[in-house]
Amino acid sequence: MTQDKVISFETIRVACKNCTLSTLCLPMGLAPDDVERLDSIVKHSKPLHRGDYLFRSGENFRSLFVVKTGSVKTYSPSEEGGEQVLGFHLPGEVIGLDAIDTEVHACSARVLETSAICELPFPRLEELTATIPSLQHQMYRLLSKEISHDTEMLLLLGKKNAEERLATFLVNMSRRLHQRGLSATDFHLSMSRHEIGNYLGLAVETVSRIFTRFQEEGLLKVDRKHVQFLNLAGIEAVLGQAVPDSHRVRSS
């Protein structure tokens, strides 16, 4: 019996070609043969649980990690126990790209909820990209996309006010979850208010207040970590420099 079970696990074993994320993740646009080759270097670990580390700041860089299910946060810890949350990562997203240069992780990554993670040993991935041009291109795009994303965050932290920040965050989560086949208007946040605030450069209290305000304005409904958009257009209207009142754009 047990044996059977193990065998059947083997048969339907996790593999890029069967993975529902293949249109979001690295295999995107790869020929089946090449997916097979990529597959052969991917390591699958047992599921990780809330609080487990993928890697810690200061450790040597060996692998990139891809979220398969669940979610992960990355953050840059500072001496006194403080931290800056750098991102929340959903299935299909790749983690660790910032450590390729120095080969040392400058940030830490821990899972927010029970998660399955694929590990890609970077030296082997690099060899592979040298022989598969489309995979190389995919890697360049991936790294470039990360830069674009960081750029948007710079804009958020440099220019947006608290409401715009939270609205941007929520719409962004909604879109990413929707791409993954989940509802765009009704979803669960795996991170705490504290983590959201830290990520957006806001105090917890401010995050909480703005959730309440959005709710009062009939834009959404919140119950703990469950968020439901009631008026998506209304929320999206907050995004831009939709500067409602006397607010001015800072620094030109």
Place this chain on the structure above:
Amino acid sequence: MTQDKVISFETIRVACKNCTLSTLCLPMGLAPDDVERLDSIVKHSKPLHRGDYLFRSGENFRSLFVVKTGSVKTYSPSEEGGEQVLGFHLPGEVIGLDAIDTEVHACSARVLETSAICELPFPRLEELTATIPSLQHQMYRLLSKEISHDTEMLLLLGKKNAEERLATFLVNMSRRLHQRGLSATDFHLSMSRHEIGNYLGLAVETVSRIFTRFQEEGLLKVDRKHVQFLNLAGIEAVLGQAVPDSHRVRSS
């Protein structure tokens, strides 16, 4: 005579192998043959002048650009004429990496002073990296370094106060200029107070006030765009969460 002059220009023509930046720029660690191959795809334009564009937001992405001499700013323009300055780029630094993914520039780049720029058509560079593993590695490192840099900026905008921001900016400029063979303690800023403020998420007035404060504290001497560090250790002490007084680190 004129003919002679042209020929002699040709002889000492700009080339990666003669370039003093080859230890900072893409050719770093490449075999001489490979530098030659890289060289063959680089386009050298005539010098650009203050305000000239390398590319504008919305244009199709075709090439990466490398600063050879001078300096460049990149910024993300918003509808109403506002902008977020994303970076100031010194000789050896590569610009345009964020557009590889979408193949459209999301930001604009203009030179801050008379500058020489190398252009690398990306499709040709990509072909080349597929056949030169060390160049491919160099590209991954380059992209990764850009992500690390953005990450540090996120930390700056998310957690640092005005003094820490300006000190971080100045020390960072100092280090980068020093790497390029210039003085680490006595240098010229090619950007305006306005641009510095925009970059750091501060109002011009705040930047000006903090320059004055640093000067009063004997940390440095400023005369318009000329900066002279008088007490480097003192400036570096402002960097960390060297939280001088009652300041607390925000959000944990």
Place this chain on the structure above:
DNA sequence: GCATCTGCTTGATCCAGATCAACCGAAAGC
């Protein structure tokens, strides 16, 4: 040369959001 413009500085005032404080309800521990 003089007039204008532009970038920078300095002072006064204001406000968005941080900080401080108290409370509440769900979940975890016993």
Place this chain on the structure above:
DNA sequence: GCTTTCGGTTGATCTGGATCAAGCAGATGC
């Protein structure tokens, strides 16, 4: 079950830095 803990909410107050306003000195134009 009860108690403790922890994450979240709400209210009151404070403050760093934005905004407003004015003046000043190089740079630019004529």
